[in-house]
Amino acid sequence: MARWKNPDDFKRRVNHWADKLDIKVRRLALRPMKNKWASCSTNGHLNFNAELLSLDRDVGEYVIVHELLHFVIPHHGKLWKSLMRAHLGDYERLDRKLRR
Numbered sequence: 001m002a003r004w005k006n007p008d009d010f011k012r013r014v015n016h017w018a019d020k021l022d023i024k025v026r027r028l029a030l031r032p033m034k035n036k037w038a039s040c041s042t043n044g045h046l047n048f049n050a051e052l053l054s055l056d057r058d059v060g061e062y063v064i065v066h067e068l069l070h071f072v073i074p075h076h077g078k079l080w081k082s083l084m085r086a087h088l089g090d091y092e093r094l095d096r097k098l099r100r
Contacts, residue, residue, distance in 0.1 A: 002057045010053060010060060014046065017064050021087075023071045037098065038067040055098070062094035 004010045007030050018025045026044030033039070033049040040046050046067060052060045065087050073080040084091040 003055075004053045004057060004060060007050075007053065010048070013057075013061065014048070014064050014068075017061075017068055021065075021068050021072075023068050025068075037063045040067050040070050044071075059094055059098050062088060062091055062098060065091075 010030060011028055014025065014028055017023075024044055025046055028046050028048075030048050030050045030053070032051075033047065036049060037052060038046070038048045048063065048067070052063060065084065069080055069083055073083070088094065
């Protein structure tokens with residue numbers, strides 16, 4: 001599978017999805033994180049685990065969309081799941097891939 005070229009490549013993809021989902025990102029960072037793949041705050045700050053750069057792009061896309069959707073849907077309920085499916089198809093496969 002394809003990998004991320006560098007942090008800027010990843011950030012461009014975050015901004016692409018943010019535009020597509022009409023989400024305003026005020027701050028975007030890639031940094032070491034011990035227990036999470038990403039986090040977001042209500043004031044528009046997004047943090048992604050720098051380890052994502054070593055994973056396949058499709059897994060990174062899953063984490064990007066997953067986190068961006070939390071700006072409008074804070075939980076993993078039916079609406080969140082249907083939006084994930086609408087944007088990524090079989091997102092559950094990507095989730096399993098990430099957990100390996």
